[in-house]
Amino acid sequence: MYTKDIIHTSDAIANLFQLIDVDRFPHALLLKGATGSGKLILARALAQYLICSNKSNGESCGSCQHCHKSLKSIHPDIHFSFPITGAKVTCNDFMNDFREFIIEYPYSSGSDWITHMGEGKKTGNITAAECNRLSHIVHLKPYESDKKIVIIWLPEFLGKEGNRLLKMIEEPPSETYFIFVSDQADMILGTILSRCQIVNIAPIPTQIMADLLAEKYTLQADDALTIANLSEGNINEAFTISEHGENKFLPIWMNLFRSAYQGHPASIVKSVNDINELTKEEMKTFFRYCTHFLRQCLLLRYLPSKHVVLPQHEVELAQKVIAVVDDEAIQKVTTMLDEISYHLDRNANMKISLLNFAIKTNKALKKNAVMA
């Protein structure tokens, strides 16, 4: 990965490359920040820069043997560790698949990876066997370069097993570097956190993301801006929505809203089942989309439509909604969306939570007439 592949750089990021130049790169670094902010790309760019034999001005050369292998994620001195499912397995059992995955989907979340492994809604973890593998790797000599880099993606999946790694993080063999990449740093073991230099990676700014989406997917500027706003700095999510060509959450949301509004049990159950098919990450985005849509409905009531961040065909639907639903009901449903997102984060039974949401939405809306 090149430095130029990092979509949004910052002083903190530039400083990391400078630390390599002056040979003061930390032996244990934690890159933390929200999903889809490009932290894994940054970690790979740092690893490549560390071992490139002809780097200059914060960029690796791209033509030395280290760069060649690092670009394909097959350098024998750049090791990856990541969440997997199963008890006695190690990341070696999944390595080829993982390498292809991060090249194809460089901004993915942990749940995207677990879904990709075919394990659906199972939770991944970094196993005891994997910690033993890491311990073994760290004590081997580098193969082709003079350095060894271990990128641990999502150390929040380590659990207590992570304590097996403490000693080698604290006193690594010379020229050994750990780069932890975390979406949820508050869930990492305190014993690991306290041994790392921590760098916070900010979400990608909305306008930068919108410009990128407009160019990559040939979108209209306002559509690209809507998607960028909705994605809240998560470029992975923005790509997923853009690839569908249109917002795939809109019909699901309209079905839920309409069925809750009308209070028809069979259509509520069908709508709930459709949403329950989404992955956890998709569901998160879906709830955020619903909240965004309702906020824009409130704006639309009081401001000209040019102030509303929705594509034109969604503005038309929002106008239908505000024609039949008052502000108080919209506020209530928005609060319930916050609650259901909270349940999702805590792994509640989403089918029950969604049914509950639909019934409460029906109560909040039922004073109004049937929606067109």
Ligand SMILES: [Zn+2]
């Ligand atoms: Zn190079």
